[in-house]
Amino acid sequence: MTAETAGRLSQFRKGALELAILALLDRGELYGVEIVERLAELPGLAITAGTVYPLLSRLKKAGLVASVWRESPVGPPRKYYRLTRKGERELVELARAWTGVSEAIDALISEVAFGD
Amino acid sequence: MTDARIEAYLDALRAELRGLPSRVVDETVAEIRAHLAQSAEAGAEVGQLLAGFGSPQDYAREVRAAIVPDEQVDGARPQGRLLGMPYDFRGPSADRIGSRMWNPADPRIFTPRTFGLGWTVNFGALVVKLGLIRPDDTDAEQFERAPAAAVWAALAIPAVMALATVLILAVSWSSLPAEVPVHWGPGGTPDGWAPKTVGAGIVLAFGVLPVVVTYVRVLRRGAGQRTRVLAASVLSLFSALGVALAIMTVQGDRSHPVPLWAALVGGVVLGFFVLYVPARLGLRTEWRDLDDQEG
CATH class of the missing domain: 1.20.140 (Butyryl-CoA Dehydrogenase, subunit A; domain 3)
Known part of the structure; x- marks a missing residue:
């Protein structure tokens, strides 16, 4: 993979990752480590902690998620994130758009032969 | 638990984040520290954890990319300066008033005035200084x-x-x-x-x-x-x-x-x-x- 391809892929994943984070938080509030772990379970996204936290602060700045520090029963305090109402609306919009885009792209690339 | 490698990483990161509001820097560092402490407690290896964040330079770049563009459009900046005093003669919008009068995340008590010449009081920073709330407690929804x-x-x-x-x-x-x-x-x-x-x-x-x-x-x-x-x-x-x-x-x-x-x-x-x-x-x-x- 060339550096150019890698750069393109990283841009591509970052956009998708914002949607992934919103979708994850739609099921309930999570703290930082949980978000990183849940996303790391999805091999296609190939994420690290270093990409997740800056994206969380971006989403927070945009008013899509809110956060609060809370004591943890064990260990250090945790920062919990949840969707705001604006975030919920944004998620619905983005998810709808994503479905449209992904169906169109799937149809286009289904004719591309992999591995050749 | 502390580890010399963690402290060295966070110090380097702080240096890379110089110039950003101290709130953003403190918050970023606190969050990484919490992440590392929790993951290390769960048995992860510190060196590997730090690798997940990338180099301090790379991480700082990510933080800036995430924060700065939004700051430029949120209207918290004055139109310009006149004899060193900020001025803004664009019609005051609710958002611009809001970002200046009530912005606990901004540590400055005096922010550029919403309309006219001079400064406005950021009541948000005032209540943070008085210890009544914490800076990241709030968002526009409150x-x-x-x-x-x-x-x-x-x-x-x-x-x-x-x-x-x-x-x-x-x-x-x-x-x-x-x-x-x-x-x-x-x-x-x-x-x-x-x-x-x-x-x-x-x-x-x-x-x-x-x-x-x-x-x-x-x-x-x-x-x-x-x-x-x-x-x-x-x-x-x-x-x-x-x-x-x-x-x-x-x-x-x-x-x-x-x-x-x-x-x-x-x-x-x-x-x-x-x-x-x-x-x-x-x-x-x-x-x-x-x-x-x-x-």
Whole structure:
């Protein structure tokens, strides 16, 4: 993979990752480590902690998620994130758009032969 | 638990983040520290964890990319500077007022003024400094979560004072002399006079008109609670000054150094509470909702 391809892929994943984070938080509030772990379970996204936290602060700045520090029963305090109402609306919009885009792209690339 | 590698990484990161607001830097570092501590406790290896964040340079670049573009568009910047003083003559929008008057995440107490020349008080930074809330407790939604009664109460304060101004003028109208004071010297001694219709007009234009005009705008459907609370806060100062002016106008040639100063201080204090109480109540609702979700 060339550096150019890698750069393109990283841009591509970052956009998708914002949607992934919103979708994850739609099921309930999570703290930082949980978000990183849940996303790391999805091999296609190939994420690290270093990409997740800056994206969380971006989403927070945009008013899509809110956060609060809370004591943890064990260990250090945790920062919990949840969707705001604006975030919920944004998620619905983005998810709808994503479905449209992904169906169109799937149809286009289904004719591309992999591995050749 | 601490580890020399973690501290070295965080120090390097702090250096890379230089220039960003200290709130952002502290928050970023606190979050990474929490992540590392929790993951290490769960048995992960520190070197590997740090590798997940990338080099301090790379991570700092990510943080800047995430924060800076939004800051440039959120309107918290003045239009320009004049003799070192920020100015902004774009029409004030609710968002711009909001980002300057109530922004706990911004540690500056004096932010560029919403309209005109000079600075405005960021009540958000003030309550953080006073230790009443923490900077990242809040978001724009917190006013929207404030109980409607608190917002109506906030709006009622300038309305009551505007009404008081009208009443003071109305009650004493027939006993007023033909000329009333319209300007006062530094000691509160009247030194400028005008026909009483002009004097009353000035008082009404200053203490009542802004309230009426603004209320017509913010009471229309669609204005958010935040807009209403912010309007009530600014108008508290205007209407407090209006009451003082009305008193000084109807008292004729007596000199009274106290009312204007009292009104200025009282108006600012009132403006603060008009903003703070709904914000605090909104925050409480937010926390209660979170607790309900947990329990």
